[in-house]
Amino acid sequence: MPNAILDPTGRTVVEESEPATVRAPRRGALTGARVGLLDNTKHNAMLFLQEVGRLLVDEHGADEVSIVETKRSFSVPVDDEIVARYRKSADVVVTGVGDCGSCSAAAVADGINFEKAGVPAAVVLTDAFTTTGHMMAQVQGAPGYEWITTEHPVAVLDEEQVRERARRLLPQIVETLTAGGEQ
Amino acid sequence: MSTPTETLDPDAAQAAIEHCYDQGWSDGLPVVPATQPLVDDFVAAAGRPADEVIGRSPQVDRTVTVELAAINAVMAGCRPEYFPVVLAAWEALMRERATNGGGWQSTSGPAPLIIVNGPIRNVIGLNSAGGAFGPGFRANATISRAIGLIVRNVYGIQPHGLEQATQGLPGRWQICFGENEEESPWAPLAEELGVPGDAVTTTLLRTCEYVDNRHTPDPEQLLYDFADTIGRSGAWIFKHAMAGVVFCPEHAQLLASAGYSRADVAAFLSENAGRTTGQLARAGKDFANDFGVRFPGTAEDPDAFQRTMPPADPKRMIIAVAGARNAGISMVVRYFADWSGTPVPIRAAADAASAAPASAAATG
Numbered sequence: 001m002p003n004a005i006l007d008p009t010g011r012t013v014v015e016e017s018e019p020a021t022v023r024a025p026r027r028g029a030l031t032g033a034r035v036g037l038l039d040n041t042k043h044n045a046m047l048f049l050q051e052v053g054r055l056l057v058d059e060h061g062a063d064e065v066s067i068v069e070t071k072r073s074f075s076v077p078v079d080d081e082i083v084a085r086y087r088k089s090a091d092v093v094v095t096g097v098g099d100c101g102s103c104s105a106a107a108v109a110d111g112i113n114f115e116k117a118g119v120p121a122a123v124v125l126t127d128a129f130t131t132t133g134h135m136m137a138q139v140q141g142a143p144g145y146e147w148i149t150t151e152h153p154v155a156v157l158d159e160e161q162v163r164e165r166a167r168r169l170l171p172q173i174v175e176t177l178t179a180g181g182e183q
Numbered sequence: 184m185s186t187p188t189e190t191l192d193p194d195a196a197q198a199a200i201e202h203c204y205d206q207g208w209s210d211g212l213p214v215v216p217a218t219q220p221l222v223d224d225f226v227a228a229a230g231r232p233a234d235e236v237i238g239r240s241p242q243v244d245r246t247v248t249v250e251l252a253a254i255n256a257v258m259a260g261c262r263p264e265y266f267p268v269v270l271a272a273w274e275a276l277m278r279e280r281a282t283n284g285g286g287w288q289s290t291s292g293p294a295p296l297i298i299v300n301g302p303i304r305n306v307i308g309l310n311s312a313g314g315a316f317g318p319g320f321r322a323n324a325t326i327s328r329a330i331g332l333i334v335r336n337v338y339g340i341q342p343h344g345l346e347q348a349t350q351g352l353p354g355r356w357q358i359c360f361g362e363n364e365e366e367s368p369w370a371p372l373a374e375e376l377g378v379p380g381d382a383v384t385t386t387l388l389r390t391c392e393y394v395d396n397r398h399t400p401d402p403e404q405l406l407y408d409f410a411d412t413i414g415r416s417g418a419w420i421f422k423h424a425m426a427g428v429v430f431c432p433e434h435a436q437l438l439a440s441a442g443y444s445r446a447d448v449a450a451f452l453s454e455n456a457g458r459t460t461g462q463l464a465r466a467g468k469d470f471a472n473d474f475g476v477r478f479p480g481t482a483e484d485p486d487a488f489q490r491t492m493p494p495a496d497p498k499r500m501i502i503a504v505a506g507a508r509n510a511g512i513s514m515v516v517r518y519f520a521d522w523s524g525t526p527v528p529i530r531a532a533a534d535a536a537s538a539a540p541a542s543a544a545a546t547g
Contacts, residue, residue: 008332076283100347
């Protein structure tokens with residue numbers, strides 16, 4: 001009997017089941033909601049998020065933008081401490097913009113972490129990182145997790161174009177944060 | 184030790200290699216199928232517990248042990264006596280800020296630069312002379328490849344998946360060489376940084392760019408040639424960009440005989456590598472604050488000189504010597520991010536036994 005060939009991955013193969021996801025309970029509308037923004041440091045991300053926050057308050061009845069933070073490392077998913085801070089201060093979270101290899105994957109993990117903690121989250125990635133987003137969703141045990149995709153690139157847009165992008169994605173962001181909730 | 188060729192079974196070897204391809208375990212080239220007896224030899228050569236955790240990636244939630252590293256080193260084509268070098272290189276890479284962040288997944292597709300000092304270079308046949316950047320030498324080619332297979336297989340960071348390199352770069356998982364201590368005019372790199380003897384120095388590279396200067400005996404003219412390459416705008420993303428130099432013996436000796444130490448070279452290049460604001464403005468990169476990326480500014484004071492690198496610090500700039508003493512051809516090595524500045528000693532089983540007899544005995 002020859003020696004077995006060893007597996008170099010250290011992982012056990014998990015049987016593919018139906019695409020699991022994770023989803024916090026929603027309220028059907030954003031009226032009175034406190035909005036949290038999480039900036040992943042990528043160029044134009046903060047401007048985009050602040051414009052989304054402003055539109056959610058001005059046009060969708062959100063109470064205020066209640067917490068705004070910038071990630072210390074764009075490539076590492078948020079930890080329990082950060083999630084707890086947002087859970088305390090915000091009813092919904094918007095985060096992004098994933099437009100690089102590691103930050104896009106991390107943004108997907110962030111969204112999953114917020115949903116697990118009961119905070120509805122809208123995650124925005126550019127369309128160049130769809131595959132890596134799916135890979136990360138699998139790693140996080142939520143292969144069916146969905147985020148919002150926008151055209152790549154975002155980093156080179158000027159200020160007016162970023163605001164226009166925020167305006168254009170607004171309906172999807174509102175839908176993501178409220179769909180299936182009770183009014 | 185060699186096996187009589189008539190007892191070798193190439194058909195079995197081919198089938199085993201194809202099996203590894205089918206599992207997705209290869210970087211594209213054939214791998215050596217790993218078996219427990221060979222992996223045990225590797226672990227024994229390192230003298231460390233097989234289940235010792237040597238790396239963890241929080242973003243992909245994966246952990247590397249000595250045994251998993253050994254399996255991948257076997258597959259890369261290493262010999263057992265190379266494995267302590269692989270482990271030291273891995274440990275040195277784990278000290279890099281970028282490898283604990285998004286380095287392995289980055290669109291930049293960075294490549295580890297692995298520089299080995301000490302007598303072990305000659306023991307394992309690690310090339311430090313002609314063709315140091317490869318190819319042609321088993322130790323050089325397989326130690327660097329082992330790092331790539333660990334990232335691929337254990338972390339699961341693979342191209343088109345979690346690895347998002349836009350173009351990647353030639354030499355990824357292939358840059359490993361000894362410092363040419365025999366022809367270097369300076370103390371060994373790791374020794375100068377406080378780790379004498381067998382040691383690995385490493386960082387992640389964005390690219391390597393040659394400087395061919397067989398034109399001048401003047402050390403300043405020579406260094407201005409390096410400063411020009413280091414200063415090009417395309418490599419600048421943030422306020423500063425960092426680079427080192429792997430000098431060929433001829434350039435290193437020219438500089439040393441003119442009185443330049445490593446620190447002097449670093450100081451000169453730090454001061455003189457860069458572009459004017461006007462030149463950077465043409466590329467839309469003239470403005471930088473302390474944190475964010477560069478972007479188009481107002482280009483006021485177009486003649487102002489902006490330095491590529493932050494102020495000189497011997498712990499920031501890798502200055503090594505490698506290659507043949509046959510031409511004035513050196514390599515600028517451009518960092519992906521920054522460098523830890525800390526070489527890691529290479530510990531083989533014998534060292535481990537004297538340092539920790541109990542654990543060495545337990546692992547045989």
